[in-house]
Amino acid sequence: MSIFDLFKKIEGEKTTQGAISAIIVGLGNPGEKYIHTRHNAGFLALDYLCQSLGVKCDRVKFKALCTEATIAGARVLIMKPQTFMNASGEAVSEAMGFYKIPLERVIVISDDTTLDIGKMRIRKKGSAGGHNGLKSIIEHAGADAFPRIKIGVGQKPSPEYDLADWVLGVIPKADREALFSVLEKCPDALSLMLKGEYELAMQKFN
Numbered sequence: 001m002s003i004f005d006l007f008k009k010i011e012g013e014k015t016t017q018g019a020i021s022a023i024i025v026g027l028g029n030p031g032e033k034y035i036h037t038r039h040n041a042g043f044l045a046l047d048y049l050c051q052s053l054g055v056k057c058d059r060v061k062f063k064a065l066c067t068e069a070t071i072a073g074a075r076v077l078i079m080k081p082q083t084f085m086n087a088s089g090e091a092v093s094e095a096m097g098f099y100k101i102p103l104e105r106v107i108v109i110s111d112d113t114t115l116d117i118g119k120m121r122i123r124k125k126g127s128a129g130g131h132n133g134l135k136s137i138i139e140h141a142g143a144d145a146f147p148r149i150k151i152g153v154g155q156k157p158s159p160e161y162d163l164a165d166w167v168l169g170v171i172p173k174a175d176r177e178a179l180f181s182v183l184e185k186c187p188d189a190l191s192l193m194l195k196g197e198y199e200l201a202m203q204k205f206n
Contacts, residue, residue, distance in 0.1 A: 018075035020068065022105040022194055023095055024049070027133035029168075030082045038153035039167040041111035041179070042133075043080050045151060048183040049190070050078065062098065063091040072191040077101075081133075088133040089140030096141070103141050107193055108148040109186065110134055113167065115152025118178030122189060122202045123148050130163075147193055151182055 028034065028043030035043075050057045050067060057067040057078055064079040077099065081091035096106060104124075110133055115121060125145040128135035138144045154175065156166045171179060185205055192201035 018070070020077045020099045020101065021074050022076045022107065023092070023099070023101050024071075024076050024078045024190060025088070025092055025106065025108045025137075026078075026080050027085060027088055027108065027110040027131075028080065029084050030080075034168070036170050036176075037168050038111050038113070038171055039085060041151040041153055042109040044179070045109045045149070045183050045186045046078060046080055048180075049187050052187050062094040064095070066095075071187070072194040074194045076194070085133045085136075087136055089136035089138070092137050093140040103143055103146045106137075106141075106146045107190065108134065108137060108146055110148060110150060111153045111167065112150035113153055113155055113163070115150060115154075117152055117154045117171075117175045118181055119152035120182045120185065120189070121150040121152075121206050122193065122198065123150070124198050147198065149186060149189055149193075151179070153179070 026042035026046030028040035034040050046057060053069045055067045055069050057065050057080055059066045062079065063083050064081045066077060066079045069076055069078060077095060079091065079095060081088045083090050092106065095101070110131055112121065124147050126148070127144055128138055134148070137146065153167070153171070156163060189201050189205050
C-alpha cells in the first residue's frame, strides 16, 4: 500500500466515524427526464448541499441514494429516495428504523406550489398540503411532526391547469436563477435547524 493509498484509507475511516443523529431528505423523482422539473426541487437542493460539502450522494441504501456528512457538529445521513415521489415514505421509514432516528430529527426538503420561485419556508411540522411525497412520509411515520424546508416553484398559471403537469414541468430558464438563490441558502438553514434554532432559521429565511 502506497502512502497515498494509506491517506485515502485514513480519510475514508474519518468520514464514517460518529453515529448518525439526523436524516436530511430531498424529495424528487429519479431519472434524467425529471432532473430539472419543479417536483425535483428537493433533489436539486441536496445536489447543491453535497457539492458545498464535497461529498457525493451515490451510495445505494434504503431504496435511496445516500451519503454521510457532518453539518453543525451533527453526523447526518443525506438521502434522495429512488422510489418515485408517491412512495418516498418507504425509503425514509427504512432509514429511520435502521438508525433509530426520531421523526423530529428528520428534515425534509420539498417543492411547494403555493410559494413563488425564489421563496422558501421552514416549518417544524405540518400537514402534507397536497404534496404526495410529504403525504407518503406522514403515512409511513404515522405523524407529521418532522421539520421541513419548502422551496417555492410557483403557482399554476390557472385553476384549470393540471397540477401533475405543472410540477412535472421543467423549470424555465428564466426562473432558474431565482430558484438557485434559494438552493444556496439551504446549507445555512439546515445548520440552524440541526442546532435546534428553528425560530432563528424561520426569521432569517422565511
